[in-house]
Structure formats: C-alpha cells, structure tokens
Amino acid sequence: MGKKTVKVTTEEMQELKMLAEIVKNPRLPMSDRRIAKTQYESIINYAKNSKRGSITSSV
Secondary structure (H helix, E strand, O other): OOOOOOOOOOOHHHHHHHHHHHHHHHOOOOOHHHHHHHHHHHHHHHHHHHOOOOOOOOO
16 A cells, blocks of 8 residues: 555644554553554544645555
C-alpha cells in the first residue's frame, strides 16, 4: 500500500505524535498500546473524511 497524505491541524499532529510514542513503547501494557493505536487511527480517519484538502502523510 502506498503512502497517503492527510492534512491535520497542529493540535492533531501533537496528539498523533504522543499516541505514536505510546504505541511504540514496549514497556507499556498491550491494552494501553491498542487504545492509543485506535485513537491514532480515529484521528487520521477524521482528518481524511473532513474537507481540508489533500496532503500526504505516511500512515
């Protein structure tokens, strides 16, 4: 699957970065990492479905 670009706000980008760190941290419980991944995907899907224009992001 190729990279798709998604336009996000600065607040969303900060949240995505924080969630990505949680997902990547093997010391955290798997349940916390799964919740963070779901929230990450939710933000990306919201940004994709909103009418902001198209921009690229590696998801």
